Amino acid sequence: MQPGGQSLKSINEGHIEKRKGEHIRICLQEEVTGVGIRTGLEDYRFKHNALPELSFERIRLDTHWLGEPLRVPLLVSSMTGGTNEAGAINKRLAMAAEERGWAIGLGSMRAALEKEELAATFKIREFAPSIPIIANIGAVQLNYGMGPEACQRAVDLAEANALVLHLNALQEVFQPEGDTDFSGLLVRIEEVCRNVSVPVGVKEVGWGIDAQTAVRLSEAGVAFIDVAGAGGTSWSQVEKYRSSDPVRRQGAEAFAGWGIPTAESLSEVRAALPSIPIVASGGLHNGVDAAKAIALGANLAGFGRSLLPQAAGVNSALSIESLIEQFERIEFELRAAMFGIGAATIAELGSTARLVRT
Secondary structure, eight states: OOGGGOOHHHHHHHHHHHHHHHHHHHHHHSOOBOSSOOOSGGGEEEOOOSOOOSOGGGOOOOEEETTEEESSSEEEOOOOOSSHHHHHHHHHHHHHHHHHTOEEEOOOOHHHHHOGGGGGGGOOGGGOSSSOEEEEEEGGGGGTTOOHHHHHHHHHHHTOSEEEEEEOHHHHHHSTTOOOOOTTHHHHHHHHHHHSSSOEEEEESSSOOOHHHHHHHHHTTOOEEEOOOBSSBOHHHHHHHHOOOHHHHHHHHHTTTOSOBHHHHHHHHHHHOSSSOEEEOSSOOSHHHHHHHHHTTOSEEEEOGGGHHHHHTOSTTOOHHHHHHHHHHHHHHHHHHHHHHTOOSHHHHHTOSOEEEO
């Protein structure tokens, strides 16, 4: 016990809830986009097809993900959970995703496993009965007492179709309470892949995954990879705003442009692993970004912080309807980009020769 009768466990739980709330506030109010680095999608353009020879109304966005049908190749990227505010955000995102047929990833579920009353903030299946839900655990927690059984509990709690283990080494370094022992994780990831009842994937949180790492993960049994490249949210920048340590705060500035741009990471991983399902996330904002990502080899395009303001209801005039409208707008832009190159299906978009580097 600590002075005053608090256990280390209760102190840690309080820290997790506080941290989740701070992350939401910082992502909404501060400038946390990487500095001096872009997604790389800006370096590509589609060669326009003036005679697409197809009807816009017949363009199809349906696809498959991990063997299951999906109405659109789009994903709400893992963002939050663990506080009442986060639970409301997850509910709104789930309702919009269900309405439009997107897959949805949950934020790190460590809080739910350590504090039962926080589990409800991750229970979105009642609001999203038909779409894929991806549970989420920080991979480094496998070195801090969590194992396959805890991962399975997260899957069961979320009634999830898949589990993703997130890699956030640099975030943990800059986080005041970070867990920084990443040694020997590949063997532990392999153990989770063998023992959890659903497909297990791995994602970065905004610094990208290189081809060599992706191959090692695939050989360990990982079923899908979310490259989560640089050019969007920088979590060293986020943690800078949380830290009172001047060394960490100043040091974060040196890493504001760190990472593998999303397009580069995606292209590398796809070249090395032609068949593995890939999610492209990290700085995507619209349906043209999604189209470029799919043309570069992604199976799904993931959107995160760009959805957060509407999901958080920052403006009282915004509602679930406006979030659904944002989803619909991204889909429309994706479909329009496909029309503009004469691609009638997602498979045709994925094999197009009309994406050129500028």
